[in-house]
Amino acid sequence: MKREASEEVDGVVRGIIADVIARGDAALVDYTARFDRLSLTPQTLRIADDELAAAEASCSRETLDALHLARERITSYHEQQKPQDFRETDALGVTRGWRWNAVEAAGLYVPGGTASYPSSVLMNAVPARVAGVDRIVMCVPTPDGAVDPLVLAAARIAGIDEVYRIGGAQAVAAMAYGTATIRPVAKITGPGNAYVAAAKRRVFGQVGIDMIAGPSEVLILADGEANPAWIAADLLAQAEHDAAAQSILITDSADLADAVEAAVERALATLSRAEIAGASWRDFGAIVVVPDLEGAIPLVDRLAPEHLEIETRDPERLAARVRNAGSIFLGAHTPEAIGDYVGGPNHVLPTARSARFSSGLSVLDFMKRTSILSCTPDALRALGPAAIALGTAEGLDAHARSVAIRLNL
Amino acid sequence: MKREASEEVDGVVRGIIADVIARGDAALVDYTARFDRLSLTPQTLRIADDELAAAEASCSRETLDALHLARERITSYHEQQKPQDFRETDALGVTRGWRWNAVEAAGLYVPGGTASYPSSVLMNAVPARVAGVDRIVMCVPTPDGAVDPLVLAAARIAGIDEVYRIGGAQAVAAMAYGTATIRPVAKITGPGNAYVAAAKRRVFGQVGIDMIAGPSEVLILADGEANPAWIAADLLAQAEHDAAAQSILITDSADLADAVEAAVERALATLSRAEIAGASWRDFGAIVVVPDLEGAIPLVDRLAPEHLEIETRDPERLAARVRNAGSIFLGAHTPEAIGDYVGGPNHVLPTARSARFSSGLSVLDFMKRTSILSCTPDALRALGPAAIALGTAEGLDAHARSVAIRLNL
The missing domain is CATH 1.20.5.1300 (Single alpha-helices involved in coiled-coils or other helix-helix interfaces)
Structure with missing residues (x-):
């Protein structure tokens, strides 16, 4: 069933991409009318500057301030990732080295509806900006014309002024192959639904893409001194993303395990997204009691979690022994949600055990290296x-x- | 036609992967009997140490010395690519950073037959070794039991002792999912035919993969002072790889263009792979005369060549303006072939215009970064x-x- 569904999606996506290549803007207008119930012309594909400004003006000062703080902290972290060029001349007289350059243009896909997150706009745009990408384009579908003004505000705060109100496979195709209105890019990043993911897979090679993200996950290592209500809150913060999200606690304390289980049930009762979080916790959540936490490290490396929280007396000691994790949050006062927004590290991270071989989004994803040789x-x-x-x-x-x-x- | 062929390949590959997951070693034995006409048991899948040693002993001293020199030079270049960990504590008391770790295990695919290159063994294995990968596995098909002893010697010189005599999609599946005999790896690299490429695409996600390489290309920028016979030799060195390889000369000298054209024809007459090189040159080769070479830089960036040779009076000046290229070879005494073997930079490079967004193989391809946050x-x-x-x-x-x-x- 799953395989057939995915092949059906792939077939639809193949047709859409071919159509955008063949008909360009006209195809974008048609698909947007069909899927987003929105009547556009090539001239109105792009969201005008005054519309972006008006969206930003409609947001609360508090939220805009938070986005500005996030942008600054994400920028200062990612500035450290800028790679060094290298040049040497060896004893034989061979000059060897490499030079890094930013990609010329990057396209950022932002989903519509409830999965439309302003924080993700920053997490994708800031590394591209720090890398030195000349042109950053954003595509966001606006079903029935509706769009979260905060997403447009985040684009402005990230310095993106080229924003198109298109989504789905047609937006990915437009960014990869270009149309009369939208010049093509060299790299496409950002999350999306099954159609967007299938389109990214199909255009890979024509352009670079980031990873295809799976459901979000958190693994928490905690000892008996951890606060069960805080742990429960962190498990549910992950669970509320998606009914397929996964939250796991590994502890050496049976008492903590019991207390967390009870705290999760209590917290669920008052949560706005209780239905999603409850389904995720019921179907994919787990509390594992182990004899000692050090002994659980091989299990952690096998699971290679996207997010690893360590809430123990000496979290650095355990963290030093972990090899496979997208990101590590150390200590009781570092809930994962800080990393989602204002910590500075990127929140686009490898899921589904891919931290065994891949890394979170970074400045390097928007650059490429040319090697140099001279004899x-x-x-x-x-x-x-x-x-x-x-x-x-x-x-x-x-x-x-x-x-x-x-x-x- | 091409699309149908590739979907047929993909269907075959899907079946082979499912079979290796289901039946493990038994499937490997069956496919090797069918495709390589070789009768194996689970015990003989692996090439024994004494067989590897005997293969090395059968190679000429001169060639082994050349491989040792290549390994040393590739190693010293790639040592410079080892990334730095980072840790800072900011004014707010937030500790942020990242840590790089090598992948636990890497699998190197080596094609059989005439596409079996010892230099590629080094180019894939050395970066993994420098990255600190614990375990490096190699798979090479041995049709009718035959294998190039130099490929096995290169494995030994690269420090690989876990070598399996299997190939095709079944080898890729074995490395990705593991069997009773072959433990799985986290990353698979190396070139292969259409079945291998399709298998790598399919197992991506379960493991990491390197890029899917297309036909090789060289673009040469040369002025009127360049030696036409040398340029012709470099164009043909690329053309002999594959009838689909592409060699292009861009020059501001009509005289050089004529002289190179004549020199290519003369050189073709005496080449052992004249049929392949001739077909490549006829179908995909080109000589372009432009008013001035600086003006050709936008064209170079559009083509984003895998290999760019610059044979002009001041090659550095032109090189500095190029943005998209896998590798640059500066000056008349740096034929691309030096980079294929003993220069030091990697010869696994982005093809088919993908240098617009991707880089050659490096130590980073065998490592991944974990971000760290602590409040x-x-x-x-x-x-x-x-x-x-x-x-x-x-x-x-x-x-x-x-x-x-x-x-x-």
């Missing part, structure tokens, strides 16, 4: 014979000859 | 209200509450 005549004389030997051994005579001809061999 | 009670008091405001604005009350509960709000 003097003497250096070529020194290295050439080995290159000729290997080219010949691999049956690539023209490789060997391109070196030999310069050495009169 | 003191005071820091949480300072940042908490903004996180509560944003959580509330996003309708994520449990996020807000996980902060508020710690501040008695």
Whole structure:
């Protein structure tokens, strides 16, 4: 069933992408009319500057201030990620190195409706901005014309002024291949529904994409001194994202386990998103009691959680032994939600055990490295014979000859 | 036609992967009998140490010396890529940073037959080794039992002793999901045919993969002072890889263009792989004469070549203006073939214009970053209200509450 559903999605997406390539803006207008019940023209695909400004003006000062604080803290953290160029000349006279450059243009996809998060706008846009991307484009669907003004405010705060009111596979296709109105980008990031994810997979190669995110997860390691109400709050903060989200507590205290279980039930009763959080907790939540927390580290590495909270007397000691985790939150006063908004590290993190081999979104995702090599005549004389030997051994005579001809061999 | 062929390949690959997951070693034995005409047991899937040693002993001293030189030079270059961990405590008392870790295990796919290159073994294995990967596995098909001894020697020189004589989608599936004999890895790299590429795409998510390489390309920028015979040799060195490879010369000298064209024809006549190189040159080769080379830089950035050679009086000046290229080779004495073998930079590079958004293989491909965040009670008091405001604005009350509960709000 799941496989068939996903192949059906993929078939639909393939058709939409081909149509956007073939018909450009006209296809965008048609799909937006069909899926978002919104009548546009090529001229109104883009959200005008005064509309963006009006959206920002309609937001509360408190929330805008919080977004400004978030932008500053995300920026200062990501500034540290800017990579160094490298150049050396070795004893043979070979100059080797590399140079990093930002991608020329990046496209940020922002979902519509309830999954439309201003914080995600910042988390995707700020690393691109810090990387030095010349042009950042944002696409956000506005079903029936509605859009969260805070999402548009976040775009302005992130310095994005090129915003289109389109979504779905058609928005991804437009950013990847371009239309008369929307120039193509080199990299597309940002979360989306199954159609958006399938479209990102399909356009990969034409452009770069970020990871395809799965349901969110938190794993909490806590000892008997942890506050059960705080732990319960953190488990539910994860659970409220999505009925498929996963919250796990691993503790060496049976008393804490019992207290947290009770606290979760109590807290659920008063939560606005109790239905989602309750389903997630019931279907995917878990409390695991282990003899000692150190012994649970191999399990943590196997699960490779997106978020790992460590609420123990000496959290650094346990953290130092963990190898696979997207992000680690140390100590009782570092709830994961701080990292979602104003900590500074990115909240776009590897899910579904992919922290075994991948990392959260960073400045590097918006840059690429060009390697550099330069030989003097003497250096070529020194290295050439080995290159000729290997080219010949691999049956690539023209490789060997391109070196030999310069050495009169 | 192409699309149908690729969907047929994908269907076959899906079946093979499912079968390896279901039947493990038995499936590997069956597919190897069918595709490689080789009868194995689970005990003989792995190539024994003495077989590896015998293969190395059968190689010429000259070629082994060249491989050792290559390993040393690739290692010293890639050592420079090891990323730094980061930790800071800001004015609010928030500790933020990140930590890099190597992936636990990496799998290297090596094609069989004529596409089996010892240099590629080093280019994939050395960055993994420098990254600190604990376990490196290699899979290489041995059709009818035959394998290039130099490939096995390269594995030994790279310090790989876990080598399996399996190939195709079944090898990729074995490394991704594991069998009784082959423990799974977290990352799979290395080139392969259409089945291997399709298998890598399918297992992506379960494990990390490197890019899917397309045909190789070189773009040469040369002025009237360049040596036409050298340029022709470099164009053909790329062309001999594959009939689909692409070699382009851009020059501001019509005389050089004519001389190179003639030199290519002369050189083709004596080349062992003249049929492949000739087809590539005829179908995809090009010589473009432009009024001035600086004006050609936007075209270079559009093409985003895998390899860019600059053979002009002042190559650094042009190189500095190029944004999109996998690697740059500066000056007349730096033929691309030096970079294929013994320069030091990686020869696994982005093809098909993907240098617009991606980079060559590096140590970072075998590592992942865990972000770290830690708040003191005071820091949480300072940042908490903004996180509560944003959580509330996003309708994520449990996020807000996980902060508020710690501040008695």
